[in-house]
Amino acid sequence: MNQGGSYVIAVIVAGTDEEYQSSVLRGITEAAKEHQFNVSVFASFGGVLSNSQYDSGEYNIYRLPDFSRFDGVVMLTNTIEDYDVRQKIHDAVRASGIPAVTLDNNDCPEFFNICIDNYSAMKAVTAHVLDVHHAKTLCFISGPEANPEARNRRRAFEDAVREHGITPEQYSIYQGDFRPMSGMQAAEALLRTGGPLPDAIIAANDAMALEASGVLEEHGIRIPEDVIVTGFDYTYYAQHYCPMLTSVARPLCDAGYSACTLLLRVLAGEKCEKTLTLDAKPVFAESCGCTDTESLDIRSYRKSTYGLIKNAHTDVSLLNRMTSALAVSESPEENIRIISGYLQEIACEQCCICLCDNWESAFLDGHAGESVEQYQIIGYTEEMSAPLIWSNGRIAERSCFKTAELFPFPPETGGNVSYFFPLHFRERCLGYYIFTNTEFPVRSILCHSLMMNISNSFENVRKLLHMNHVIRELDRLYVIDPLCGIYNRNGFIRLADQIFRHSREEHGSLMISFIDMDGLKYVNDNFGHDEGDFALRQLAAVIRDSCAEEQICARFGGDEFIMIAAGMTEEDAKSFELRFRRKLAEANQIINKPYELGASFGTFVTVVEQDMKLFSLIAQADQIMYEQKKRKNTSRYLRRD
Numbered sequence: 001m002n003q004g005g006s007y008v009i010a011v012i013v014a015g016t017d018e019e020y021q022s023s024v025l026r027g028i029t030e031a032a033k034e035h036q037f038n039v040s041v042f043a044s045f046g047g048v049l050s051n052s053q054y055d056s057g058e059y060n061i062y063r064l065p066d067f068s069r070f071d072g073v074v075m076l077t078n079t080i081e082d083y084d085v086r087q088k089i090h091d092a093v094r095a096s097g098i099p100a101v102t103l104d105n106n107d108c109p110e111f112f113n114i115c116i117d118n119y120s121a122m123k124a125v126t127a128h129v130l131d132v133h134h135a136k137t138l139c140f141i142s143g144p145e146a147n148p149e150a151r152n153r154r155r156a157f158e159d160a161v162r163e164h165g166i167t168p169e170q171y172s173i174y175q176g177d178f179r180p181m182s183g184m185q186a187a188e189a190l191l192r193t194g195g196p197l198p199d200a201i202i203a204a205n206d207a208m209a210l211e212a213s214g215v216l217e218e219h220g221i222r223i224p225e226d227v228i229v230t231g232f233d234y235t236y237y238a239q240h241y242c243p244m245l246t247s248v249a250r251p252l253c254d255a256g257y258s259a260c261t262l263l264l265r266v267l268a269g270e271k272c273e274k275t276l277t278l279d280a281k282p283v284f285a286e287s288c289g290c291t292d293t294e295s296l297d298i299r300s301y302r303k304s305t306y307g308l309i310k311n312a313h314t315d316v317s318l319l320n321r322m323t324s325a326l327a328v329s330e331s332p333e334e335n336i337r338i339i340s341g342y343l344q345e346i347a348c349e350q351c352c353i354c355l356c357d358n359w360e361s362a363f364l365d366g367h368a369g370e371s372v373e374q375y376q377i378i379g380y381t382e383e384m385s386a387p388l389i390w391s392n393g394r395i396a397e398r399s400c401f402k403t404a405e406l407f408p409f410p411p412e413t414g415g416n417v418s419y420f421f422p423l424h425f426r427e428r429c430l431g432y433y434i435f436t437n438t439e440f441p442v443r444s445i446l447c448h449s450l451m452m453n454i455s456n457s458f459e460n461v462r463k464l465l466h467m468n469h470v471i472r473e474l475d476r477l478y479v480i481d482p483l484c485g486i487y488n489r490n491g492f493i494r495l496a497d498q499i500f501r502h503s504r505e506e507h508g509s510l511m512i513s514f515i516d517m518d519g520l521k522y523v524n525d526n527f528g529h530d531e532g533d534f535a536l537r538q539l540a541a542v543i544r545d546s547c548a549e550e551q552i553c554a555r556f557g558g559d560e561f562i563m564i565a566a567g568m569t570e571e572d573a574k575s576f577e578l579r580f581r582r583k584l585a586e587a588n589q590i591i592n593k594p595y596e597l598g599a600s601f602g603t604f605v606t607v608v609e610q611d612m613k614l615f616s617l618i619a620q621a622d623q624i625m626y627e628q629k630k631r632k633n634t635s636r637y638l639r640r641d
Contacts, residue, residue: 006414007037009263010065012089013076016043016419019235020252021079022442024103027256028074029417035264036414040065040406043421043441045448047081056377057424059085061432063379064420066404067096072263074256075102075111081177083146099266101259104149112266113275114259118149118232119156121248121280125230126160126202128246128282133228133289135199138171141186141212143178143204150178153204153232172198176208183211191219197227200288206231206238206247213241213287224289234283240305243286250280315446318345319453326457332360335461336388339454343390348438352408353388353423353454355431356381357400360462376429384408384431407434421451425459481555483533484540492554496564496614499552503566503608511568511605513576514621515543516629517559518598527595539597542587546580561599562618573603600629 011028015021025041032039042065046058059082067073073093077086090108093100101112129135140157143150154173161171174189176182183203190197197216203209209231213223223229223243231238234249255278265272284290325338336353343351356376386408389396398408406420419441423431433451441447479491487495503510517539524532536559543553543561551565563576580601588596602625604617 007071007264007267008069009037009039009260010067010070010073011039011041011076012062012073012080013041014044014046014079014081015048016041016441017443017445017447018079020233021076023252024076024256024259025442027253027258028260029256030253031257031260032417033415035260037071037260037264038411038414039260039417040070041417041419041441043419044080046085048448051426053426055082056427057429058422060378060380060424060427060429061420061422062089064403064406064432067093067098069404070096070098071267072099072101074259074263075100075105077102078104078147078149081144081146086146099263101262103255103259104152106152107148109274111274112262112272114255114262115275115277116250116252116255116280117277118152118248118250118280121250121282122153122156122204122232123160124282125232125246125248126157127164128284129200129202129228129230129288130160130164130166132284133200133224135228136166136170137196137198137200138166139186139190139198139201140171140173141176141183141201141203141208142173143176145175147178150204157202176204178205178207180207180211183208183213184215187212187215191215197221200228200230202230204232206233206235206245209245209247209287210237210241213245223287228288230288236304241287246285246288246290247283248280249283251278254278311444312446314345315444315450318342319446319450322450323453326453326460329457329461330464332387332458332461335457340388340390340395344393346435346438346440348435348440350389350391350418350434350436351438352386352390352434352436353431354384354386354408354434355423355458356429357383357385359430359458360465377427378429380429380432411436423451423455423458425455425462428459430455430458430462481540484537484555486540486544487552487554489554489556492552492556492562492564495552499564499566500608500614500617504610504612508567508608509569509605510608510617511563511565511573511576511603512617512621513563513573513604514556514602514618514625515539515561515563515580516600516602516625517561518600518629518632519595520559523595531593535593535595535597538587538591539584539599542580542583542597546576546583548576551576562621568605570605573605577601577603600625600632602626602628 013021013025016025028039042061044058044061046055062085075089075093077089080086094110099112101114102108103114104116104118105113106115129138138161140154142154145151174186176186186208201209201212203212209229213229216223216227221227230246232248234247238245238247258276258278262272262276322338322342326335329335329338339353358376358381380403382403383400384403385400386398389398389408401408416437418434418436421433421435421441422429423433435441479487479494481488500510502508517536520532520535523535540555540561543563547553547563548565550567551563553561553563556562584597584599602621602623604621604624606617
């Protein structure tokens with residue numbers, strides 16, 4: 001896939017707002033700008049909310065790209081918790097045949113791998129705690145077992161303690177998942193034992209280490225005086241925590257940059273080594289008892305902290321105002337109008353909302369007349385619409401484009417970085433977002449929340465549309481006779497009352513015809529009730545086809561039918577009865593039954609006066625019909641050959 005004469009590289013990642021991912025992505029962005037290739041980042045927030053249905057909707061974004069249309073791919077699949085999802089991505093990339101680079105993943109030797117020497121750094125931190133600070137008992141908070149980085153860091157810890165003669169009785173391992181909650185739970189588990197705390201807690205990343213530190217300090221336990229705590233990643237929060245966290249600094253930005261330049265070298269035909277290893281550097285600081293050797297620039301810290309707080313307040317305000325506005329939206333068009341009004345605050349060159357062509361669908365006819373819910377879960381529809389394309393303040397749309405194209409309008413130049421996020425409600429796939437040339441997905445911790453609110457608003461609109469559809473259907477069922485398919489008594493009264501009132505106000509004429517089927521009992525008794533129903537349907541069709549556009553007909557009840565129309569004359573009444581008789585004869589010839597369809601007819605035409613009542617006029621038409629019926633010989637209805 002070539003955009004604007006440039007290479008196009010796909011990136012797979014989860015959790016763009018976390019420091020590891022955002023640092024790698026900044027390196028990828030730097031390479032894209034410098035070398036003028038385009039990047040499409042397919043990102044999710046799967047595993048964040050501990051909701052399997054929601055995760056299904058998030059992970060669906062990885063089904064969107066056709067990797068064979070890309071020149072190469074960078075995979076941060078180590079950030080994706082779900083093993084099966086990772087394997088499906090790897091299988092799809094293998095099948096595409098394009099060059100691929102993974103980060104910190106030795107599980108796929110067929111791909112190129114940008115590897116950071118996590119093992120040596122973690123082993124050095126553990127050895128430092130044992131050798132320099134003379135710790136004898138330890139607790140290791142591990143990352144998820146399925147994650148290759150987590151396994152590598154745990155192996156480094158276990159090798160270090162074994163080489164230092166630390167027995168299994170002197171250390172414990174708490175199985176975490178790299179998330180802060182694991183650090184909190186590990187610290188609480190240690191406190192619950194009631195025994196002495198370990199000399200040191202060594203965590204597989206900073207997030208867990210910081211949360212564990214917070215729990216210990218809440219219980220009056222000093223760090224490092226009572227317990228040493230170390231982390232891994234040297235994140236912003238680790239650097240600015242008090243006490244400053246002993247950690248491991250990793251060249252994450254360099255890793256992202258190197259992954260892209262490695263792909264460019266491969267695409268240029270250069271033969272490259274399968275693995276490129278970057279060094280990680282232990283940073284020994286206050287949380288293990290070391291003095292910070294690098295003095296903190298307090299002015300720089302204040303400035304960066306102010307920037308974080310300012311951005312957070314700005315993003316919260318944006319989120320709250322947009323959420324409030326979307327809460328009253330009642331149509332897709334209104335949703336789009338509201339969203340477009342806030343996009344300029346995100347500071348991106350372009351933002352698109354792309355919707356599946358069935359995003360509004362919910363109910364289709366099932367078997368035996370039942371309704372079944374139908375919606376997209378796996379993958380995307382073959383075609384999409386883009387009702388909102390916000391580009392540098394200008395708004396456009398595209399009614400239809402091929403999903404394989406990804407963009408409603410592809411970039412025409414190189415050096416662009418676009419983020420693709422899923423637009424979904426639980427597992428229901430509604431579409432996807434595209435953010436182009438913006439730091440919002442990696443800068444704001446509220447990017448995920450904003451997208452969830454927009455997605456929920458589209459689901460609310462979808463439900464409202466279908467609720468209105470159901471209301472209309474219920475209303476139709478309320479006014480339509482299910483057997484004959486014309487208005488029932490309720491529907492007739494509703495419309496007839498409007499016609500009658502208008503005729504009375506205008507002092508206009510009104511025609512009412514009362515039609516009673518002849519011989520229904522004879523048909524039911526001799527041929528069965530199913531045949532009787534058939535005869536009723538045929539008569540209803542004759543009456544309907546005999547009516548002009550302005551004439552309203554209905555099944556009034558049982559074998560009785562009625563027609564009403566305003567502005568009619570006696571001539572119109574005669575014309576209606578003639579049409580009815582002709583069509584009735586034609587119907588008898590077509591159906592060719594051993595009985596004849598027949599009906600008695602009573603028509604009444606009058607100018608509506610102020611003191612008249614609708615039901616009184618209906619009663620007069622009924623009486624005329626009854627008189628005609630008495631005059632007819634209705635004792636036999638057998639067809640005469």
